[in-house]
Amino acid sequence: MKTIKVEPVTRIESHGKLTLELNKDGSPSTAFFSTPVLRGFEAFLRGAPIERVPWLASRICGVCPVSHSITSAKAIEKALSISVPETAEFLREILVLSQLIDSHALSFVILSLPDLVPKDNIHDITGIKEHYPKFFEKGMRLHTIGRKLTHQMGGRNVHPINVKIGGVSVNPLQNINFDITAFLKEAMSITQEFLANVKEWFSQKEELVKTVG
Amino acid sequence: MKIGIVSLTGCSGCQISLLDQKELLGQILADIKYATTLFDEKELPQMDVCLVEGAIRNQSDLDRLHEAREKSEILVSLGSCAVYGGIQALGNIFQSKEIIEIVSKIPEGNPFNESPPLTTRVQSVDDIVEVDYYVPGCPPSDKVLEKALSMLFLGNSAEESKTHRLPVCATCNRTIKHQKIAQLHNISIPDPEICLLSQGYICLGSVTRGGCESQCPNNNVPCSGCRGPTDRVLLKPTHTVIRDFIKRVAHFSGLTEEKVKKKLMAIPWQFYPFTFASQTLKKKPHSEILELQASLSRGES
Numbered sequence: 001m002k003t004i005k006v007e008p009v010t011r012i013e014s015h016g017k018l019t020l021e022l023n024k025d026g027s028p029s030t031a032f033f034s035t036p037v038l039r040g041f042e043a044f045l046r047g048a049p050i051e052r053v054p055w056l057a058s059r060i061c062g063v064c065p066v067s068h069s070i071t072s073a074k075a076i077e078k079a080l081s082i083s084v085p086e087t088a089e090f091l092r093e094i095l096v097l098s099q100l101i102d103s104h105a106l107s108f109v110i111l112s113l114p115d116l117v118p119k120d121n122i123h124d125i126t127g128i129k130e131h132y133p134k135f136f137e138k139g140m141r142l143h144t145i146g147r148k149l150t151h152q153m154g155g156r157n158v159h160p161i162n163v164k165i166g167g168v169s170v171n172p173l174q175n176i177n178f179d180i181t182a183f184l185k186e187a188m189s190i191t192q193e194f195l196a197n198v199k200e201w202f203s204q205k206e207e208l209v210k211t212v213g
Numbered sequence: 214m215k216i217g218i219v220s221l222t223g224c225s226g227c228q229i230s231l232l233d234q235k236e237l238l239g240q241i242l243a244d245i246k247y248a249t250t251l252f253d254e255k256e257l258p259q260m261d262v263c264l265v266e267g268a269i270r271n272q273s274d275l276d277r278l279h280e281a282r283e284k285s286e287i288l289v290s291l292g293s294c295a296v297y298g299g300i301q302a303l304g305n306i307f308q309s310k311e312i313i314e315i316v317s318k319i320p321e322g323n324p325f326n327e328s329p330p331l332t333t334r335v336q337s338v339d340d341i342v343e344v345d346y347y348v349p350g351c352p353p354s355d356k357v358l359e360k361a362l363s364m365l366f367l368g369n370s371a372e373e374s375k376t377h378r379l380p381v382c383a384t385c386n387r388t389i390k391h392q393k394i395a396q397l398h399n400i401s402i403p404d405p406e407i408c409l410l411s412q413g414y415i416c417l418g419s420v421t422r423g424g425c426e427s428q429c430p431n432n433n434v435p436c437s438g439c440r441g442p443t444d445r446v447l448l449k450p451t452h453t454v455i456r457d458f459i460k461r462v463a464h465f466s467g468l469t470e471e472k473v474k475k476k477l478m479a480i481p482w483q484f485y486p487f488t489f490a491s492q493t494l495k496k497k498p499h500s501e502i503l504e505l506q507a508s509l510s511r512g513e514s
Binding site: 007008009010011012013014015017019032034036037038039040042043044047048049051052055056059060061062063065106110111123124125126129140143144147155156157158159161162164169170 | 220222223224225226227228229230232233235239242243249250251252253254255270271273299300301303304306307311312313315316319327328329331351352354355398400405428429432433434437439482483486509
Protein backbone atom coordinates (compact mmCIF):
# COMPACT_ATOMS: atom_id res chain seq x y z
CA MET A 1 0.00 0.00 0.00
CA LYS A 2 1.22 3.48 -0.84
CA THR A 3 0.61 6.63 1.21
CA ILE A 4 0.54 10.10 -0.29
CA LYS A 5 0.85 13.08 2.02
CA VAL A 6 0.02 16.60 0.90
CA GLU A 7 1.29 19.16 3.35
CA PRO A 8 0.63 22.01 3.43
CA VAL A 9 -2.63 21.88 1.48
CA THR A 10 -2.55 25.17 -0.38
CA ARG A 11 -5.16 27.71 -1.42
CA ILE A 12 -7.47 26.89 1.45
CA GLU A 13 -8.57 29.09 4.32
CA SER A 14 -6.13 28.29 7.16
CA HIS A 15 -3.91 25.19 7.47
CA GLY A 16 -4.52 21.66 6.24
CA LYS A 17 -2.91 18.29 5.70
CA LEU A 18 -4.15 15.55 3.40
CA THR A 19 -3.24 11.87 3.76
CA LEU A 20 -4.27 9.45 1.00
CA GLU A 21 -3.79 5.72 1.17
CA LEU A 22 -3.69 3.92 -2.15
CA ASN A 23 -4.55 0.31 -2.98
CA LYS A 24 -2.20 -1.81 -5.10
CA ASP A 25 -4.03 -0.82 -8.27
CA GLY A 26 -3.55 2.86 -7.42
CA SER A 27 -7.13 3.56 -6.39
CA PRO A 28 -7.52 5.45 -3.11
CA SER A 29 -8.64 3.37 -0.13
CA THR A 30 -8.83 6.08 2.52
CA ALA A 31 -8.49 9.85 2.48
CA PHE A 32 -7.94 11.80 5.66
CA PHE A 33 -7.97 15.58 5.91
CA SER A 34 -6.77 17.15 9.14
CA THR A 35 -6.16 20.61 10.49
CA PRO A 36 -2.82 20.36 12.22
CA VAL A 37 -3.12 23.51 14.30
CA LEU A 38 -3.84 22.58 17.89
CA ARG A 39 -3.88 25.58 20.19
CA GLY A 40 -6.12 24.46 23.04
CA PHE A 41 -8.85 27.11 23.18
CA GLU A 42 -10.92 24.39 24.86
CA ALA A 43 -8.42 24.43 27.68
CA PHE A 44 -7.35 28.02 28.19
CA LEU A 45 -10.74 29.70 27.75
CA ARG A 46 -11.82 27.99 30.96
CA GLY A 47 -11.98 30.52 33.75
CA ALA A 48 -11.88 33.49 31.36
CA PRO A 49 -14.08 36.46 32.30
CA ILE A 50 -17.22 35.85 30.25
CA GLU A 51 -17.57 39.39 28.95
CA ARG A 52 -14.25 38.93 27.10
CA VAL A 53 -14.94 35.54 25.58
CA PRO A 54 -16.62 36.73 22.33
CA TRP A 55 -13.58 38.92 21.53
CA LEU A 56 -11.09 36.19 22.38
CA ALA A 57 -12.91 33.23 20.83
CA SER A 58 -12.99 35.12 17.52
CA ARG A 59 -9.20 34.54 17.41
CA ILE A 60 -9.92 30.88 16.62
CA CYS A 61 -10.09 31.87 12.95
CA GLY A 62 -9.14 35.04 11.12
CA VAL A 63 -11.22 34.14 8.08
CA CYS A 64 -14.50 33.54 9.93
CA PRO A 65 -13.96 35.40 13.22
CA VAL A 66 -17.57 36.59 13.30
CA SER A 67 -18.95 33.06 13.58
CA HIS A 68 -16.73 32.19 16.53
CA SER A 69 -17.47 35.47 18.25
CA ILE A 70 -21.24 35.07 17.93
CA THR A 71 -21.40 31.36 18.75
CA SER A 72 -19.36 31.84 21.93
CA ALA A 73 -21.70 34.67 22.97
CA LYS A 74 -24.70 32.45 22.21
CA ALA A 75 -23.28 29.62 24.31
CA ILE A 76 -22.87 31.92 27.28
CA GLU A 77 -26.31 33.46 26.75
CA LYS A 78 -27.84 30.00 26.66
CA ALA A 79 -26.05 28.95 29.83
CA LEU A 80 -27.19 32.06 31.67
CA SER A 81 -30.69 32.24 30.09
CA ILE A 82 -30.03 35.70 28.69
CA SER A 83 -32.29 36.79 25.86
CA VAL A 84 -31.01 39.11 23.15
CA PRO A 85 -33.20 42.04 21.98
CA GLU A 86 -34.59 41.72 18.48
CA THR A 87 -32.68 44.75 17.15
CA ALA A 88 -29.39 43.30 18.37
CA GLU A 89 -30.29 39.99 16.74
CA PHE A 90 -30.78 41.82 13.44
CA LEU A 91 -27.48 43.67 13.77
CA ARG A 92 -25.70 40.40 14.53
CA GLU A 93 -27.34 38.82 11.52
CA ILE A 94 -26.12 41.62 9.23
CA LEU A 95 -22.65 41.06 10.69
CA VAL A 96 -22.78 37.33 9.95
CA LEU A 97 -24.06 37.92 6.41
CA SER A 98 -21.38 40.51 5.72
CA GLN A 99 -18.75 37.94 6.66
CA LEU A 100 -20.44 35.55 4.29
CA ILE A 101 -19.88 38.01 1.43
CA ASP A 102 -16.18 38.46 2.09
CA SER A 103 -15.54 34.84 2.92
CA HIS A 104 -17.30 33.63 -0.23
CA ALA A 105 -15.47 36.20 -2.32
CA LEU A 106 -12.19 34.95 -0.87
CA SER A 107 -13.04 31.28 -1.27
CA PHE A 108 -14.51 31.53 -4.75
CA VAL A 109 -12.53 34.27 -6.46
CA ILE A 110 -9.11 34.10 -4.82
CA LEU A 111 -8.83 30.42 -3.91
CA SER A 112 -10.99 28.35 -6.30
CA LEU A 113 -11.49 30.42 -9.45
CA PRO A 114 -8.01 29.64 -10.85
CA ASP A 115 -9.09 25.96 -11.09
CA LEU A 116 -12.47 26.68 -12.62
CA VAL A 117 -11.75 29.04 -15.51
CA PRO A 118 -11.34 27.35 -18.91
CA LYS A 119 -7.71 28.37 -19.58
CA ASP A 120 -5.48 25.52 -18.42
CA ASN A 121 -2.26 27.29 -17.55
CA ILE A 122 -3.78 29.25 -14.67
CA HIS A 123 -2.72 28.07 -11.24
CA ASP A 124 -3.45 30.94 -8.91
CA ILE A 125 -4.84 34.45 -8.56
CA THR A 126 -1.96 36.02 -10.55
CA GLY A 127 -3.22 34.04 -13.57
CA ILE A 128 -6.70 35.45 -13.07
CA LYS A 129 -5.23 38.92 -12.85
CA GLU A 130 -3.35 38.43 -16.11
CA HIS A 131 -5.90 36.53 -18.21
CA TYR A 132 -9.21 37.64 -16.73
CA PRO A 133 -8.47 41.16 -15.47
CA LYS A 134 -12.16 42.12 -15.49
CA PHE A 135 -13.07 39.25 -13.18
CA PHE A 136 -10.05 39.92 -11.02
CA GLU A 137 -11.19 43.51 -10.49
CA LYS A 138 -14.81 42.47 -9.88
CA GLY A 139 -13.82 39.72 -7.48
CA MET A 140 -11.58 42.07 -5.53
CA ARG A 141 -14.37 44.61 -5.42
CA LEU A 142 -16.78 41.97 -4.05
CA HIS A 143 -14.24 41.05 -1.40
CA THR A 144 -13.72 44.71 -0.50
CA ILE A 145 -17.47 45.25 -0.14
CA GLY A 146 -17.73 42.29 2.23
CA ARG A 147 -14.70 43.42 4.24
CA LYS A 148 -15.99 47.00 4.51
CA LEU A 149 -19.37 45.78 5.75
CA THR A 150 -17.80 43.42 8.29
CA HIS A 151 -15.51 46.21 9.49
CA GLN A 152 -18.45 48.58 9.87
CA MET A 153 -20.75 46.08 11.57
CA GLY A 154 -18.06 44.47 13.71
CA GLY A 155 -16.14 47.61 14.62
CA ARG A 156 -12.73 46.25 13.63
CA ASN A 157 -10.91 45.03 10.52
CA VAL A 158 -10.63 41.33 11.37
CA HIS A 159 -11.67 40.25 14.85
CA PRO A 160 -15.01 41.96 15.55
CA ILE A 161 -15.69 43.57 18.91
CA ASN A 162 -19.30 44.45 18.43
CA VAL A 163 -20.66 41.18 19.86
CA LYS A 164 -21.40 41.46 23.54
CA ILE A 165 -23.06 39.01 25.90
CA GLY A 166 -26.75 39.97 25.68
CA GLY A 167 -26.55 41.90 22.42
CA VAL A 168 -24.14 44.25 20.69
CA SER A 169 -21.78 46.90 22.09
CA VAL A 170 -22.79 49.75 19.85
CA ASN A 171 -25.21 50.49 17.02
CA PRO A 172 -22.89 50.18 14.01
CA LEU A 173 -25.39 51.85 11.69
CA GLN A 174 -25.09 55.16 13.57
CA ASN A 175 -21.79 56.35 12.12
CA ILE A 176 -21.80 54.86 8.68
CA ASN A 177 -19.98 56.72 5.93
CA PHE A 178 -21.13 54.71 2.93
CA ASP A 179 -24.44 53.73 1.37
CA ILE A 180 -25.04 50.20 2.60
CA THR A 181 -27.89 49.54 0.15
CA ALA A 182 -25.85 50.68 -2.84
CA PHE A 183 -23.03 48.41 -1.66
CA LEU A 184 -25.32 45.41 -1.42
CA LYS A 185 -26.83 46.09 -4.84
CA GLU A 186 -23.35 46.29 -6.33
CA ALA A 187 -22.36 43.03 -4.61
CA MET A 188 -25.48 41.39 -5.99
CA SER A 189 -24.80 42.52 -9.57
CA ILE A 190 -21.17 41.31 -9.37
CA THR A 191 -22.31 37.94 -8.02
CA GLN A 192 -24.88 37.57 -10.81
CA GLU A 193 -22.28 38.39 -13.41
CA PHE A 194 -19.99 35.71 -11.98
CA LEU A 195 -22.81 33.18 -11.90
CA ALA A 196 -23.68 33.79 -15.53
CA ASN A 197 -20.07 33.15 -16.57
CA VAL A 198 -19.51 30.24 -14.22
CA LYS A 199 -22.21 28.26 -16.01
CA GLU A 200 -20.37 28.66 -19.28
CA TRP A 201 -16.94 27.90 -17.75
CA PHE A 202 -18.27 24.80 -16.05
CA SER A 203 -19.70 23.43 -19.28
CA GLN A 204 -16.14 23.49 -20.68
CA LYS A 205 -14.69 21.70 -17.67
CA GLU A 206 -17.31 19.07 -17.05
CA GLU A 207 -14.90 16.34 -15.94
CA LEU A 208 -13.29 18.56 -13.31
CA VAL A 209 -16.56 19.97 -12.05
CA LYS A 210 -17.86 16.45 -11.44
CA THR A 211 -15.01 15.87 -8.99
CA VAL A 212 -15.81 19.03 -7.01
CA GLY A 213 -18.22 18.17 -4.17
CA MET B 214 11.95 41.41 -4.97
CA LYS B 215 11.01 37.99 -3.63
CA ILE B 216 8.40 37.97 -0.90
CA GLY B 217 7.23 35.05 1.23
CA ILE B 218 4.44 34.79 3.80
CA VAL B 219 4.97 32.01 6.32
CA SER B 220 2.03 31.08 8.48
CA LEU B 221 2.76 29.38 11.81
CA THR B 222 0.22 28.52 14.52
CA GLY B 223 -2.41 31.24 14.50
CA CYS B 224 -5.68 32.27 12.94
CA SER B 225 -4.40 33.52 9.53
CA GLY B 226 -6.16 36.81 10.26
CA CYS B 227 -3.01 38.77 9.47
CA GLN B 228 -3.05 37.37 5.93
CA ILE B 229 -6.69 38.41 5.65
CA SER B 230 -5.79 41.92 6.75
CA LEU B 231 -3.03 41.89 4.10
CA LEU B 232 -5.76 41.20 1.53
CA ASP B 233 -7.39 44.45 2.59
CA GLN B 234 -4.36 46.33 1.23
CA LYS B 235 -5.57 45.74 -2.31
CA GLU B 236 -3.84 48.66 -3.98
CA LEU B 237 -0.47 47.67 -2.59
CA LEU B 238 -1.15 43.98 -3.07
CA GLY B 239 -1.84 44.62 -6.76
CA GLN B 240 1.66 46.07 -7.08
CA ILE B 241 3.49 43.25 -5.28
CA LEU B 242 1.31 40.24 -6.18
CA ALA B 243 3.76 38.94 -8.79
CA ASP B 244 6.62 39.22 -6.27
CA ILE B 245 4.98 36.94 -3.71
CA LYS B 246 6.74 33.62 -4.22
CA TYR B 247 5.38 31.76 -1.22
CA ALA B 248 2.05 32.11 0.60
CA THR B 249 0.15 28.87 1.09
CA THR B 250 -3.20 30.64 1.33
CA LEU B 251 -2.82 32.21 -2.09
CA PHE B 252 -0.43 30.04 -4.07
CA ASP B 253 0.42 26.38 -4.61
CA GLU B 254 4.15 26.63 -3.95
CA LYS B 255 5.00 24.21 -1.13
CA GLU B 256 8.77 24.68 -0.88
CA LEU B 257 10.13 27.80 0.77
CA PRO B 258 12.21 29.71 -1.79
CA GLN B 259 15.06 32.14 -1.07
CA MET B 260 13.35 35.39 -0.07
CA ASP B 261 14.27 39.05 0.23
CA VAL B 262 11.49 39.69 2.71
CA CYS B 263 9.65 37.05 4.71
CA LEU B 264 6.56 37.95 6.69
CA VAL B 265 5.94 35.50 9.53
CA GLU B 266 2.52 35.31 11.14
CA GLY B 267 1.60 33.08 14.06
CA ALA B 268 3.47 31.74 17.05
CA ILE B 269 5.51 28.60 17.70
CA ARG B 270 3.30 25.90 19.19
CA ASN B 271 4.55 22.70 17.55
CA GLN B 272 7.59 21.05 16.06
CA SER B 273 6.57 21.87 12.50
CA ASP B 274 6.38 25.61 13.37
CA LEU B 275 9.87 25.39 14.77
CA ASP B 276 11.30 23.71 11.67
CA ARG B 277 9.59 26.07 9.27
CA LEU B 278 10.68 29.15 11.21
CA HIS B 279 14.34 28.06 11.16
CA GLU B 280 14.06 27.39 7.43
CA ALA B 281 12.40 30.77 6.85
CA ARG B 282 15.16 32.58 8.71
CA GLU B 283 17.86 30.78 6.77
CA LYS B 284 16.25 31.60 3.46
CA SER B 285 15.36 35.26 4.04
CA GLU B 286 17.31 38.51 4.09
CA ILE B 287 14.72 40.38 6.13
CA LEU B 288 12.35 38.63 8.50
CA VAL B 289 9.28 40.46 9.78
CA SER B 290 7.16 39.40 12.75
CA LEU B 291 3.65 40.19 11.56
CA GLY B 292 0.91 40.40 14.17
CA SER B 293 0.81 39.87 17.91
CA CYS B 294 1.16 36.08 17.69
CA ALA B 295 4.53 36.38 15.98
CA VAL B 296 5.60 39.35 18.12
CA TYR B 297 4.40 38.23 21.56
CA GLY B 298 3.05 34.67 21.19
CA GLY B 299 -0.56 35.78 20.84
CA ILE B 300 -3.64 34.26 22.36
CA GLN B 301 -2.45 30.63 22.15
CA ALA B 302 0.28 31.57 24.62
CA LEU B 303 -2.42 31.33 27.30
CA GLY B 304 -1.93 27.62 26.72
CA ASN B 305 1.31 28.08 28.69
CA ILE B 306 -0.87 27.93 31.79
CA PHE B 307 -0.98 24.19 31.05
CA GLN B 308 1.57 21.57 30.23
CA SER B 309 1.21 20.53 26.60
CA LYS B 310 0.08 17.03 27.57
CA GLU B 311 -2.73 18.57 29.66
CA ILE B 312 -3.94 20.49 26.60
CA ILE B 313 -3.97 17.30 24.55
CA GLU B 314 -5.85 15.54 27.32
CA ILE B 315 -8.55 18.22 27.50
CA VAL B 316 -8.92 18.45 23.72
CA SER B 317 -9.14 14.68 23.30
CA LYS B 318 -12.28 14.73 25.42
CA ILE B 319 -14.21 16.73 22.79
CA PRO B 320 -17.35 14.64 22.25
CA GLU B 321 -17.43 15.03 18.46
CA GLY B 322 -14.08 13.33 18.12
CA ASN B 323 -10.63 14.80 18.21
CA PRO B 324 -9.81 16.54 14.93
CA PHE B 325 -6.20 17.04 16.02
CA ASN B 326 -5.03 13.43 15.87
CA GLU B 327 -2.60 14.24 13.10
CA SER B 328 -1.11 17.34 14.74
CA PRO B 329 2.64 17.56 14.89
CA PRO B 330 3.98 17.12 18.44
CA LEU B 331 3.44 20.22 20.59
CA THR B 332 6.48 22.06 21.92
CA THR B 333 6.66 22.38 25.71
CA ARG B 334 5.49 25.97 25.60
CA VAL B 335 4.29 28.61 23.14
CA GLN B 336 7.04 30.94 21.99
CA SER B 337 7.19 34.16 20.01
CA VAL B 338 9.25 34.33 16.81
CA ASP B 339 12.10 36.36 18.33
CA ASP B 340 12.45 33.78 21.06
CA ILE B 341 13.78 31.40 18.39
CA VAL B 342 15.38 33.45 15.61
CA GLU B 343 16.52 37.01 15.01
CA VAL B 344 13.76 39.36 13.85
CA ASP B 345 14.37 42.46 11.74
CA TYR B 346 11.04 44.25 12.05
CA TYR B 347 8.00 43.96 14.30
CA VAL B 348 4.44 44.80 13.27
CA PRO B 349 2.22 44.17 16.30
CA GLY B 350 -1.58 44.06 16.40
CA CYS B 351 -4.27 41.40 16.35
CA PRO B 352 -4.39 41.97 13.44
CA PRO B 353 -2.25 45.05 12.67
CA SER B 354 -4.56 47.94 11.84
CA ASP B 355 -5.00 48.97 8.20
CA LYS B 356 -2.97 52.17 8.59
CA VAL B 357 -0.07 50.45 10.35
CA LEU B 358 0.02 47.70 7.74
CA GLU B 359 -0.09 50.16 4.87
CA LYS B 360 2.87 52.08 6.29
CA ALA B 361 4.86 48.99 7.16
CA LEU B 362 4.31 47.29 3.82
CA SER B 363 4.99 50.35 1.69
CA MET B 364 8.22 50.81 3.63
CA LEU B 365 9.25 47.18 3.13
CA PHE B 366 8.14 46.63 -0.43
CA LEU B 367 7.97 50.00 -2.16
CA GLY B 368 10.95 51.56 -0.45
CA ASN B 369 8.96 54.41 1.04
CA SER B 370 10.77 56.07 3.90
CA ALA B 371 9.73 54.94 7.35
CA GLU B 372 7.61 57.75 8.61
CA GLU B 373 7.79 58.28 12.33
CA SER B 374 4.34 57.58 13.66
CA LYS B 375 3.56 59.38 16.86
CA THR B 376 0.45 57.45 17.84
CA HIS B 377 2.43 54.24 17.56
CA ARG B 378 4.60 55.41 20.46
CA LEU B 379 1.66 56.60 22.54
CA PRO B 380 -0.90 54.46 24.36
CA VAL B 381 -4.31 53.59 22.90
CA CYS B 382 -5.78 56.37 25.10
CA ALA B 383 -4.10 58.99 22.88
CA THR B 384 -6.71 58.55 20.15
CA CYS B 385 -9.65 57.66 22.40
CA ASN B 386 -12.56 60.12 22.27
CA ARG B 387 -13.66 59.57 25.85
CA THR B 388 -13.31 62.07 28.70
CA ILE B 389 -11.50 61.16 31.89
CA LYS B 390 -13.66 61.75 34.92
CA HIS B 391 -12.25 61.47 38.40
CA GLN B 392 -14.95 59.69 40.28
CA LYS B 393 -15.20 57.04 42.91
CA ILE B 394 -15.29 53.68 41.17
CA ALA B 395 -18.19 51.69 42.57
CA GLN B 396 -17.17 48.41 41.03
CA LEU B 397 -13.61 47.65 39.98
CA HIS B 398 -14.60 44.99 37.49
CA ASN B 399 -17.61 46.56 35.84
CA ILE B 400 -19.43 44.51 33.17
CA SER B 401 -22.64 46.51 32.76
CA ILE B 402 -23.37 48.83 29.80
CA PRO B 403 -20.79 51.64 29.74
CA ASP B 404 -21.50 55.36 29.43
CA PRO B 405 -20.37 56.17 25.86
CA GLU B 406 -18.70 59.49 26.72
CA ILE B 407 -16.72 58.80 29.90
CA CYS B 408 -13.34 57.04 30.11
CA LEU B 409 -13.93 53.31 30.57
CA LEU B 410 -11.30 53.11 33.28
CA SER B 411 -13.02 55.85 35.30
CA GLN B 412 -16.16 53.73 35.09
CA GLY B 413 -14.44 50.66 36.48
CA TYR B 414 -13.95 48.66 33.30
CA ILE B 415 -10.72 46.75 32.86
CA CYS B 416 -9.62 48.79 29.86
CA LEU B 417 -5.94 48.23 29.06
CA GLY B 418 -5.76 51.30 26.79
CA SER B 419 -3.34 53.16 29.04
CA VAL B 420 -0.72 50.39 28.93
CA THR B 421 -1.26 49.27 25.33
CA ARG B 422 0.54 50.49 22.21
CA GLY B 423 -1.53 52.89 20.10
CA GLY B 424 -1.85 53.15 16.33
CA CYS B 425 -5.18 51.30 16.20
CA GLU B 426 -7.27 54.49 16.26
CA SER B 427 -8.70 53.22 19.56
CA GLN B 428 -11.31 51.20 17.71
CA CYS B 429 -12.36 49.24 20.80
CA PRO B 430 -12.97 52.05 23.33
CA ASN B 431 -14.50 54.18 20.57
CA ASN B 432 -16.94 51.31 19.98
CA ASN B 433 -17.84 51.11 23.66
CA VAL B 434 -15.59 48.12 24.32
CA PRO B 435 -12.67 48.14 26.78
CA CYS B 436 -9.20 47.64 25.26
CA SER B 437 -7.98 44.07 25.68
CA GLY B 438 -4.35 44.89 24.90
CA CYS B 439 -4.04 43.15 21.54
CA ARG B 440 -1.20 45.37 20.32
CA GLY B 441 0.99 44.58 23.30
CA PRO B 442 2.46 47.05 25.76
CA THR B 443 3.58 50.62 25.10
CA ASP B 444 7.30 51.39 24.72
CA ARG B 445 7.25 52.70 28.26
CA VAL B 446 6.06 49.39 29.69
CA LEU B 447 8.18 47.38 27.29
CA LEU B 448 11.47 49.20 27.74
CA LYS B 449 11.56 50.61 31.27
CA PRO B 450 12.61 47.91 33.73
CA THR B 451 10.35 48.95 36.58
CA HIS B 452 7.18 49.17 34.51
CA THR B 453 4.87 46.21 33.90
CA VAL B 454 1.35 45.98 32.50
CA ILE B 455 -0.19 45.11 35.86
CA ARG B 456 1.88 47.55 37.94
CA ASP B 457 1.17 50.51 35.69
CA PHE B 458 -2.46 49.55 35.42
CA ILE B 459 -2.90 49.19 39.17
CA LYS B 460 -1.25 52.56 39.78
CA ARG B 461 -3.67 54.22 37.40
CA VAL B 462 -6.74 52.53 38.84
CA ALA B 463 -5.65 53.42 42.38
CA HIS B 464 -5.23 57.02 41.24
CA PHE B 465 -8.72 57.08 39.74
CA SER B 466 -10.50 55.18 42.45
CA GLY B 467 -8.86 56.60 45.53
CA LEU B 468 -8.28 53.06 46.80
CA THR B 469 -4.83 51.96 47.94
CA GLU B 470 -2.65 50.10 45.42
CA GLU B 471 -2.69 47.01 47.64
CA LYS B 472 -6.48 46.92 47.66
CA VAL B 473 -6.68 47.36 43.90
CA LYS B 474 -4.06 44.69 43.35
CA LYS B 475 -5.88 42.24 45.58
CA LYS B 476 -9.13 42.79 43.69
CA LEU B 477 -7.63 42.71 40.21
CA MET B 478 -5.32 39.77 40.73
CA ALA B 479 -8.38 37.70 41.52
CA ILE B 480 -9.11 38.03 37.78
CA PRO B 481 -5.54 37.97 36.49
CA TRP B 482 -6.39 36.22 33.26
CA GLN B 483 -7.09 39.42 31.35
CA PHE B 484 -3.82 41.32 31.66
CA TYR B 485 -1.69 39.40 29.20
CA PRO B 486 -4.16 37.71 26.85
CA PHE B 487 -1.91 38.35 23.85
CA THR B 488 1.53 38.67 25.40
CA PHE B 489 1.76 35.80 27.84
CA ALA B 490 4.70 34.20 26.01
CA SER B 491 6.76 37.37 25.70
CA GLN B 492 10.28 36.85 27.05
CA THR B 493 10.84 40.61 27.14
CA LEU B 494 7.97 40.99 29.56
CA LYS B 495 8.74 37.81 31.45
CA LYS B 496 12.36 38.74 32.11
CA LYS B 497 11.53 42.09 33.69
CA PRO B 498 12.71 42.31 37.29
CA HIS B 499 9.17 42.76 38.63
CA SER B 500 7.24 40.75 36.06
CA GLU B 501 4.07 39.14 37.30
CA ILE B 502 3.82 36.69 34.40
CA LEU B 503 5.55 33.81 36.18
CA GLU B 504 3.54 34.48 39.32
CA LEU B 505 0.33 34.47 37.26
CA GLN B 506 1.33 31.37 35.40
CA ALA B 507 1.93 29.55 38.66
CA SER B 508 -1.33 30.66 40.27
CA LEU B 509 -3.38 29.91 37.14
CA SER B 510 -1.80 26.48 36.77
CA ARG B 511 -2.84 25.70 40.31
CA GLY B 512 -6.38 26.73 39.37
CA GLU B 513 -6.50 29.68 41.73
CA SER B 514 -8.14 32.13 39.35
